Amino acid sequence: MSARDDVMSRIKSALRDAPPTPDIPRNYRLATNKTAAQRCEQLVGRLLDYKANVYVVPTTQAPAKLAQLLADAESIVVPHGLEEHWLSGLRDDAGSLRIEVDSPEHRLSVSALDSVDAVVTTAAVAVSETGTIILDGSSSQGRRIISLVPDRHICLLAAKDIVEVLPEAIARLNATAPQTWISGPSATSDIELERVEGVHGPRTLDVLILT
Template sequence: MSAREQILERLRSALHDNPPVPHIPRHYREHSGLDREERIQLLVDRLVDYKAGVTVVDEAGLAPRIAELLAGAHSYVVPEGLDGGWLADAEAAAPGRRRVDTLEEPLSVAELDAVDAVVTASAVAVAETGTIILDGSPDQGRRAISLVPDHHICVVRSDHIAGILPEALRRLDGTRPLTWISGPSATSDIELERVEGVHGPRNLDVIILRS
């Protein structure tokens, strides 16, 4: 019998009497009651409080804003599923800077560390907590590309903004690799000295796309 089989057999033995599962009351809020504009404004407020850069644009303003944020970057990486139209202005301004990360040919950690920025989409955002969630979809890529480069530019569609966490969780597939982002990477030592960039990008710019 393998170690796995032994563990499973012990679990079956411990649960042989099939004890009833107690009812757990859940009285927390399940709906925020906020309309779309209120969700946008609340998310902006929280992100600014976290020291993230925030811009709200329409479709026509998205590519120019991304180009503006990438103006100082010598190179940047994008997941293979990102909408190429979002990068049209950045490519026109300075072609040849884009690196594409694919599952077949992923960039190494050293290669990711050498690029200045990353541009991704997002799965869901939580307005109340200022949290942006990536789920590894083709337009978001694997977790490493959003953690290694020093500058993360993240596009959040306005219809992907949930008011509170329970609303966001209902939109997510819990079997996917989820990355939860609340502002730029930061931590504090015992004297409460804030240090940024310890375990992720020092700079986070969020572009909220009205849709």
């Protein structure tokens, strides 16, 4: 008998008393009762708590803000689906900033990603109650590796994509898309349970909330 058949038959034998399947009581909060402004404020508070940098800016001013944040950067990587206009503030500059575009046709190597100063992506949805930003690999967020290897992650988040509780985010997402849920920069509590930010993932997380 194959291991699969063996294990399956063991399970069926273990369940020969046919335990009942309970109904699932979903009496927890399924939707928000906060206004958009309250959700935004809550998310900002949570992200600051995680030691991320947060900037709430009108959408029209995003390119200028991005240019300001990247004033000292020499190179960045962006996913191929990131809309060009976000980067307009950077392109207008003296041209000293190198912008690498990662696309299915032109995939950057690990060492190339390791040498850039920052990555700029969008996000699919954010959960204000937990301070969580979710990336789902769509074209403006790119392959998982590009938001991982560079030491700084700048994330553009539309204020309309902020929900309050996790069930609202789950309803918006496609389960089978490769997802990364990010709640602050990488951190560890392994030494005497004292939280320290900055281990293997990006040590700096900047979130631009676009209103």
